[in-house]
Amino acid sequence: MPREPKxxxxxxxxxxxxxxxxxxxxxxxxxxxxxxxxxxxxxxxRITVVGDDVxxxxxxxxxxxxxxADWIITSGGLGPTYDDMTLQGxxxxxGRRLALNRRxxxxxxxxxEELAREGVxxxxxxxxxxxxMAMLPRGAKPLENEVGTAPGVLLRAGRSWIxxxxxxxxxxxxxxxxxxxxxxxxxIKKIVSADRWIHVKGVPESVLAPRIDELRxxxxxxxxxxxxxxxxxxxFIRVYxxxxxxxxxxxxRVLDEIEEKLIKAVKELGGEILKPEGEAG
Amino acid sequence: MPREPKxxxxxxxxxxxxxxxxxxxxxxxxxxxxxxxxxxxxxxxRITVVGDDVxxxxxxxxxxxxxxADWIITSGGLGPTYDDMTLQGxxxxxGRRLALNRRxxxxxxxxxEELAREGVxxxxxxxxxxxxMAMLPRGAKPLENEVGTAPGVLLRAGRSWIxxxxxxxxxxxxxxxxxxxxxxxxxIKKIVSADRWIHVKGVPESVLAPRIDELRxxxxxxxxxxxxxxxxxxxFIRVYxxxxxxxxxxxxRVLDEIEEKLIKAVKELGGEILKPEGEAG
Numbered sequence: 141m142p143r144e145p146k147x148x149x150x151x152x153x154x155x156x157x158x159x160x161x162x163x164x165x166x167x168x169x170x171x172x173x174x175x176x177x178x179x180x181x182x183x184x185x186r187i188t189v190v191g192d193d194v195x196x197x198x199x200x201x202x203x204x205x206x207x208x209a210d211w212i213i214t215s216g217g218l219g220p221t222y223d224d225m226t227l228q229g230x231x232x233x234x235g236r237r238l239a240l241n242r243r244x245x246x247x248x249x250x251x252x253e254e255l256a257r258e259g260v261x262x263x264x265x266x267x268x269x270x271x272x273m274a275m276l277p278r279g280a281k282p283l284e285n286e287v288g289t290a291p292g293v294l295l296r297a298g299r300s301w302i303x304x305x306x307x308x309x310x311x312x313x314x315x316x317x318x319x320x321x322x323x324x325x326x327x328i329k330k331i332v333s334a335d336r337w338i339h340v341k342g343v344p345e346s347v348l349a350p351r352i353d354e355l356r357x358x359x360x361x362x363x364x365x366x367x368x369x370x371x372x373x374x375x376f377i378r379v380y381x382x383x384x385x386x387x388x389x390x391x392x393r394v395l396d397e398i399e400e401k402l403i404k405a406v407k408e409l410g411g412e413i414l415k416p417e418g419e420a421g
Numbered sequence: 422m423p424r425e426p427k428x429x430x431x432x433x434x435x436x437x438x439x440x441x442x443x444x445x446x447x448x449x450x451x452x453x454x455x456x457x458x459x460x461x462x463x464x465x466x467r468i469t470v471v472g473d474d475v476x477x478x479x480x481x482x483x484x485x486x487x488x489x490a491d492w493i494i495t496s497g498g499l500g501p502t503y504d505d506m507t508l509q510g511x512x513x514x515x516g517r518r519l520a521l522n523r524r525x526x527x528x529x530x531x532x533x534e535e536l537a538r539e540g541v542x543x544x545x546x547x548x549x550x551x552x553x554m555a556m557l558p559r560g561a562k563p564l565e566n567e568v569g570t571a572p573g574v575l576l577r578a579g580r581s582w583i584x585x586x587x588x589x590x591x592x593x594x595x596x597x598x599x600x601x602x603x604x605x606x607x608x609i610k611k612i613v614s615a616d617r618w619i620h621v622k623g624v625p626e627s628v629l630a631p632r633i634d635e636l637r638x639x640x641x642x643x644x645x646x647x648x649x650x651x652x653x654x655x656x657f658i659r660v661y662x663x664x665x666x667x668x669x670x671x672x673x674r675v676l677d678e679i680e681e682k683l684i685k686a687v688k689e690l691g692g693e694i695l696k697p698e699g700e701a702g
Contacts, residue, residue: 161465163456167448170470175444184442186477187470189451196467203484222630223646268627346549349503365504 147361147384148183149211149328152204156216156226157307158191169215169305169312176316177213182328185209192217197229205233205300211324212300216307218290220269226304227276227293234297236277244282244291245274251289283319287311292319301327334391335382338402339369343411345377351405352379358401359394361385376414428642428665429464430492430609433485437497437507438588439472450496450586450593457597458494463609466490473498478510486514486581492605493581497588499571501550507585508558508574515578517558525563525572526555532570564600568592573600582608615672616663619683624692626658632686633660639682640675642666657695 153173159165167189174184186204190196197217204212217226231238248270256264273290276282283292283303288311293304303320305312340348345368356364361384369378381398385391403413434454440446448470455465467485471477478498485493498507512519529551537545554571557563564573564584569592574585584601586593621629626649637645642665650659662679666672684694 160452161455161468162459163452163454166452167468171441171444171447173444174442178443185472186481187442187448187468189468191466200467221646222634268630349549353503 147329147331147386148181150209151177151182151184151211151213152207152209153184153187154197154200154204154212154214155187155189155307156192156197156214156229157189160189160216161191169307169309172309172313173213173215173316176321177324180321180324180328181331182211182324192223192225194225194228194232197226198232201230201233201302205298209300212302213320214302214304215312218273218292218304218306220272220290224272224290230293230295230297230302230304231277234277234295234302236279236295236297238275239278240271241274241276241280241282244276245271247282247284247291248274248289251285255289283315285311285315286318287314294320294323329386331384331386332388332391333382333384334388334395335380336395336399338379338381338399339376339414340379340402340406341374341376341412341414343377343406343409347409348377348379348406348411351402351409355398355401355405358398359383362394362398364398371414428610428612428667429462431490432458432463432465432492432494433488433490434465434468435478435481435485435493435495436468436470436588437473437478437495437510438470441470441497442472450588450590453590453594454494454496454597457602458605461602461605461609462612463492463605473504473506475506475509475513478507479513482511482514482583486579490581493583494601495583495585496593499554499573499585499587501553501571505553505571508556511574511576511578511583511585512558515558515576515583517560517576517578519556520559521552522555522557522561522563525557526552528563528565528572529555529570532566536570564596566592566596567599568595575601575604610667612665612667613669613672614663614665615669615676616661617676617680619660619662619680620657620695621660621683621687622655622657622693622695624658624687624690628690629658629660629687629692632683632690636679636682636686639679640664643675643679645679652695 153170155167155170160167170187177184188200190200214226217224252264255261276293277295280293280295283294285291288306288308290306292315295302305315352364363382365380367378369376381395383391383394434451436448436451441448451468458465469481471481495507498505533545536542557574558576561574561576564575566572569587569589571587573596576583586596633645644663646661648659650657662676664672664675
């Protein structure tokens with residue numbers, strides 16, 4: 141995928157937990173989130189893994205904000221124990237205080253009452269560790285967790301949206317699909333794409349490569365890749381052009397220009413254009 | 422694991438590839454490397470995933486150097502195609518030029534001759550894409566790849582060592598185990614650890630927690646965690662103390678001091694110490 145910050149909504153994923161840094165756990169949460177975001181049309185520009193350390197967490201979040209991420213999604217560190225410190229890190233990065241959030245507390249109370257009824261926990265008492273999960277950065281909105289107990293968190297900080305999800309995959313996925321995805325579907329910039337293949341004969345790839353490199357810089361959101369190939373004993377190069385943008389017509393127009401320039405370069409180099417298989421033109 | 426930069430050799434892992442950012446591929450290379458490094462006694466302080474983009478790669482490496490990483494291990498982006506650009510990123514971060522490395526070229530030549538003999542490739546010819554894999558940052562040392570074709574790279578940059586490994590897991594693992602691990606075994610700081618359990622009765626965890634928080638800051642490399650538990654109907658708290666350091670005796674001495682302070686705090690709070698099961702003292 142080409143790097144084009146202005147066309148797509150940019151996401152960064154920040155995974156929190158020492159268990160990810162010592163090899164105990166593979167970061168499947170990050171790849172699951174990345175897949176979801178991509179299929180919604182967003183672009184993940186970076187994934188960062190840090191330990192359960194307030195300083196490390198807040199640095200990672202501040203760096204992502206500084207890089208201009210539209211959305212920062214964290215995973216892990218929302219639980220009741222002292223080493224669950226993601227919200228402390230978020231609060232520090234966003235310059236907010238942690239305060240008891242009434243809606244979060246209601247969600248937690250309701251969950252423990254359910255779990256006590258089911259016999260999963262002994263009592264629904266709101267102990268200090270359980271209340272800790274309702275300590276949210278000021279201005280944050282809790283996201284209901286129907287699988288576990290720690291609510292997710294949504295917060296606007298500077299020009300970024302921050303979403304905090306628990307590290308347990310079933311909880312992360314449930315909150316993302318039910319609470320976050322519907323918001324993203326509204327907020328992610330809609331992009332379209334156009335692509336085409338051009339087949340080149342009679343020019344070695346190493347000779348064509350610098351001309352392709354030149355074209356690559358000609359338009360934002362443009363992606364060009366060449367693949368050496370053979371057809372009926374003849375070597376040729378399949379050149380793939382792809383562009384993303386806001387309007388289909390504008391994308392096609394840019395590809396027309398790039399194609400024209402490429403054909404001109406191929407002719408200058410003594411080569412010719414093959415008619416791609418299965419294409420009309 | 423506690424954060425203690427001075428006691429342990431610090432590693433950062435930087436994984437390169439758009440396929441890791443759109444959910445197509447789970448980053449098992451990073452967790453494999455993290456597991457290896459941990460079992461050698463090193464500490465991975467951060468994992469970063471960036472796309473195939475020279476600017477992104479060089480920024481990530483420069484940031485890791487600035488944070489004082491002793492070792493920076495990259496994975497991916499060493500292959501023959503134009504979008505394999507890790508070494509360009511490393512060269513930029515380290516302020517070096519890329520230049521043809523004769524030893525790397527010999528390794529690549531040998532591998533293609535083997536692959537041509539085996540019929541895996543048509544010819545052993547050193548085409549420009551193949552020669553590209555021998556373009557290393559000046560001063561770098563190639564690390565032989567017996568599985569694929571792109572050599573790994575070892576480079577000293579500022580106060581960090583940079584190791585670049587291919588993204589194909591079998592190649593990454595082979596080069597790491599045969600070429601990198603033997604070096605790390607010599608260079609990683611040797612650390613030892615000491616730990617013990619203390620069982621506390623008659624103090625609620627929420628009351629003990631602030632006293633434990635105080636103790637936590639008392640010694641570098643100290644890790645304390647409390648676990649509420651029950652034995653024969655009686656609630657108690659299992660407190661785990663662990664410390665890492667250079668000498669076993671010094672570690673034990675610090676734990677003696679911490680234990681003494683903890684016992685004093687428990688008594689002040691009206692609690693008592695239970696004899697842990699299966700322990701002598």
